[in-house]
Amino acid sequence: MKQSALFIAFLLTCFLAQAQVKISGAVKDNRGKKVISASITLKDTYDGATSDSSGNYTFTTTEKGNHILVASAIGYKTVEQTITIANEPLTINFSIKEEINELKAVTVTAGSFAAGDSKRAVTVLNSIDVATVGGGNADITSAIKTLPGAQQVGEQEGLFVRGGAGYETKQFIDGTLVNNPYFSSVPDIASRGRFSPFLFKGTVFSAGGYSALYGQALSSAVILESIDLPEKTAANASISPLFAGAGYQYLNKQKTASYGIDYGYVNVAAYFSLVKQTPDYFKMPQFHNGDANFRFKTKNGGMVKYYTTFGTGNLGIRRPDVDSSVLKDAFSLKNYNWYNNLSWRENLGNGWKMNLGSSFSTNKDKLSQQLQNQNNQPQHFGDDKFWMQYKNFNLDRLEDLSQIKAVFDKKLGNLNAIRFGGEYWHSLNKTTIYDTMYKLIDNYEALFAEGDIYITNNLAAKLGARFEHSSILGKVNLAPRVSLAYKVGNSGSISAAYGIFYQKPENQQLMYTRNLGYTRADHYILNYQKMTEGRIFRVEAFYKKYLDLVKTVPVNYYYTTANNSGSGYAKGIELFWRDKKSFKNLDYWFSYSYLDTKRDYLNYPIQLQPNFAAKHTASLVVKRFITEWKTGIGLTYSFATGRPYYNLRYDGALKPYLIADQGKTKNYNNLGVSIYYVPQAGNTNAKTNVVLFGSVTNVLGYNAVYGYNYSYDGLHKEAITPPAKRFYFIGAFFSWGVNRSEDAINNNL
Template sequence: MNPRLLLFITFILLQTQAFAQASLHGKVLDEKGVPLPGANILIKGSYDGATSGQDGSYRFETSATGSQVLVFKFLGFKTQELAITLDQNSLEIQQIKLIEEITEMNSVTISAGAMEASDEKKSVVLRPLDIVTTSGAMGDIVGALQTLPGTSTVGNDGRLFVRGGDASEVGIYIDGLRVGNAYGSSTANVPTRTRFNPNIFKGTFFSTGGYSAEYGQALSSALSLNTKDHSLRTQGDVSIMSVGGGYSQTLANDKHSISLTANYFDLKPYQNLVKQDFDWERAPNGWDVELSAQQKLKKGGLVKVLARTEAGGMELWQTQPGENGRGMYVNLHNKYSYAQSNWRNSYDNGWSLFGGLSVSSNKDDLIIDATPIKRKNLLSHAKFTAIKDFSDRVSMKVGTEYFIHNYSEKLQLENEERSFDEQETYFFTEWDWYLSKKLVLRGGLRAGNSQLAEQSWVDPRLSLAYQVSKFGQVSLASGQFHQLPIENFRAIDPTIGNSKAKHLILNYLFQKDGLMFRAETFYKSYDELIRFEGNPSNPTGLRNAGAGYARGVDFFLRDRNSIKNTDYWISYSFVDSKRSYNQYETEVQPNFAPKHNFSLVVKHFIPTLKSQLGTTFSFNDGYTFTDPNESGEMNSKTKSYQSLSFSWSYLPRPNLIIHFAVQNVLGRENIFGYSYASNPNEQGVFESLPTGQPAPRFLFLGIFLTLSKDKTANNLNNL
């Protein structure tokens, strides 16, 4: 061989040996010791590396020497770095165990008692759009929620009743701030509705029990409405309806948006066309003005302002059992204002801060027969919350709240007044521990103090969720809840203390490609409920001496994929509820807690007709009541409640929507109870009158026109 060629080959071999001095090998495993095939291993800052095999093992050589950093990467796991020192020898790396990375998309969520309605969360039950397109809801937030499991429809009331609890046991919040008098003022047996327009909200969190330590003063449920962060475009919206009309103007750019809305309603023209079963002297009427504004701050913060003022009234005659004539005259005029502002911001160090202030003011001028009554209710709420993400596995929420509550009711002719002034302070904390992406634990504490009742309390809350399959999970929630009595009771006895409830909830949730199935069983115990002598209009001897329970099971199925252009959901609830409360001497089934509750909602879109057709069927097995002609309390029951509703939404042009709806299409005569005469007649019988609906059915027609540069924009953009 040529000496020069031999020298050249020897030189190449020496160079190769010099630049391939170190060999590395080892294994990559997960936290449980299971091999991770396909993991990437490399020297930081170089191209030297390898991919792990089926058993998690790897081997590669590198020309790097000295102090280096070995990097381990695998999708869904945290990247890990290891400092090493390389020389000419083979280096065996100890087994590396990678830690799963927890994100909102891959982690399990606690679903026990909780139903989300937004476009941001993974667990969506009702979208904001569903609130205004559910037949029978007539655009009312609570009307749509009444088609969900755990709720009861009480047709002569209109408020939200949850799992055997009274409507006063549901706390309503906007952007985390408590709303006083969230429902429009009404009189006995005339149903009401929520005051706020669903167009201003981006989503809804509705808890049927076991809710977060962030909320309190609600024995049964928390309903949190979240306003939009920013409006999409500048536009004007005109609404012409069979019960009134309104206009909304929105101005928006990249940094801020503001909307101003004004509405007027008057049912008199409608009632002149449609026969009413109520004896109206003046049909319900009123107006409202609402302002909603959002401002983005330079460092990522957001400020929101919401303000609303309204006034309305009604006059009617309520027939009295055993009496001739038109009955009792009722005249109600209401003035209401609500204002709030809140700020929030997130920081690079893992902290998120929130601060807000709200004020609710309600004034009722009421005349019952010839007796004028004035009621005033003022609620102020200040709140500060801080959230800290210590890692993707541990998160903390801590906050404080302060309430000022002033209430008074005055008999003007007698110049008699009773009132109370209250200050309440709360502190809460809640911790989330993601033990793995399949298991999450949440623990919380809420402490409160009532200056007026001279009472302090602490409520523990605990919940967990475990993913049992790719699309299924189970959740468990428990907790203790306190609630001070309703205002008119506290005005009689300001020192009366809290009632208490304990919740235990077990939930199964399945979600896959537009299909959701939810099954939940629950047990709720009550203690220290309010009891009194006499009747609710003039109670005496108020005391915390009642108790009770509610137990049952819920089922919910929603399917948006199986039938083309069709979205439907089915809900069923069984509630067994008994309680000793108010004037009852024994434990009774409340008249607001039917045992069996069923709803079916169907929406079908017909592209060729540019129309969406909807129908809702609601059923419960009837309401309990006391018949004084029989022995015992709550000894009778009405026939079942049934209501079939229909709606048709038509879009002749992109910026024009025509909506027609009929509530209780078949005109079923639903009875919610009976009122009885105070004294028996000559035959010794207590005469009665049924408590029913204002009319056999309710019809609604609305025309909604949007004015904007974008001719395709319409009212749906607000939802």
């Protein structure tokens, strides 16, 4: 019996072996490259195999008839093929396409630095970075100036990017334009931005080639996305020799809605008594600032956000008059600003999303300029010195801007998407000077569309266009935009971008004449970026061609008109390197910009290097948090070669302007230091969290010169310098309900 059983088993084994059919083949991707570890199986059976190091597979099966053979691999689309199994071996080859997914797909980076909580964001600067940049004092613009492309301009507010003037960079919050992002300033002194970095969860600094969703920025765009909901209910307070403030944020138990309010008061009298200023402040600068917000989630997972902020300011300053050795210029400023932003983000289903945004802002400036004698008494002059009389004036300025914007977004499978929409701006500007009022009203409309096209995880494109119309110009334009990105290796990418960008002339230019059109800049950008864990390397080359820039044309000594005959170019190369890995507990980044630019605009007689542009600019930022000391230290060193200065004088109708004097300022150097101490670091149970903060700019005492002011006859010039050699800041910040000490530590290790 035992021998019979063995014989039957032998026969059965031979029978099964004869009944098995061999199935084999190869698995490759759509580019013909082998795919390793792909799974090949007969559907609804246990038969199958895995591709080897050559992409080949083989297995045997006893199944017969029609079946479905399935090939799948991580990162690729599953492919099914119907086969008929008889008695002969089968060879089935597969070509599978790469699955485009958010984590592996290349990102278009040409022209832009991004930061935020997006998985695909190129994390360069977050809110903690902005707050801890050495000497930056939590100012967004000061932090961005450490990135390539931005110039080190200290005598006026704004971001000067790649040969563009400060007014050619615009800021947007939740999709809508901010009309007055900086505090109103006095001549030759820059002011800081109005908004705290902790209001925002995402920041994009585009030095060029930005999205078709945004317009009216000839050179650059700073795109800010506000936070949705706070972490928890919390209160805060702050105090320093410069200001005092307090705030409260409430989050409901369901974490679906919140509201908040903050108030701050600034008065520099105590600080100026300790740190002497070069100008004579006859009205000590003081500011009141407050903001409020509410936010709630919708039933479909959307978000509604409202933010409002108001501010008032008052100051007066005296300086020696450049045309006299005994007279003074007394300048005073009163400002009122109110900004409102309402946005609604909603999921509409079937891959559709909607973003609605609206904003309203009003800004009122009351300026006064008066010539005074040594006793601070007003001085007046006759026709023999008419240019002196023009130094006495009162100017009232009102700027209102209302906006509404709608963007619709549709996913087309994987990461492919199309977005489109439109926006409308209504602006009212009134300027009254010498009892004459200039009133400018503009109705601006724009339509835009943009598509994200992912051909593979390694190749992507962004195509877009923007159509604009301005009623005050009576003209339309069409601005195409295109960007490409190709993945190189596991962590590198090459990106390219091209676009046409338009911007309306400034209001003070439209006061001369309404017979003006859009100014234009064509952007060409090529970059390489490599990102690994804790490191970013980036090199970018760019070329900009300026067309239709505004030229001022003097009719006589008293009257000036303008046209669009100006032109120019900007070209250069930029480097950026950030490293959080090489040195324990140390984070640093380095940026360098080379800029070659010339313009023939405003009163320039020929193409000249603009007086705000330096050929070489570099920054080094170093940060470290020393856990044992519960102390963070930030150092920022910035360098720029000298900028040109010109004395351009009216010379009659044949040669309207000539260069009476020119030169270059000395090189710019600035070392800023910030130190903050967190007593409760590591103590998550602390009821009151305290951060003690201090910073100093220009630690080494460099004597900065930004340019020169000239007398009317051109025989005398005075250097434009900071009001004080250094700026010092100390303050204490308290919070109850939320512990941010871990954020401060983790983001600086």
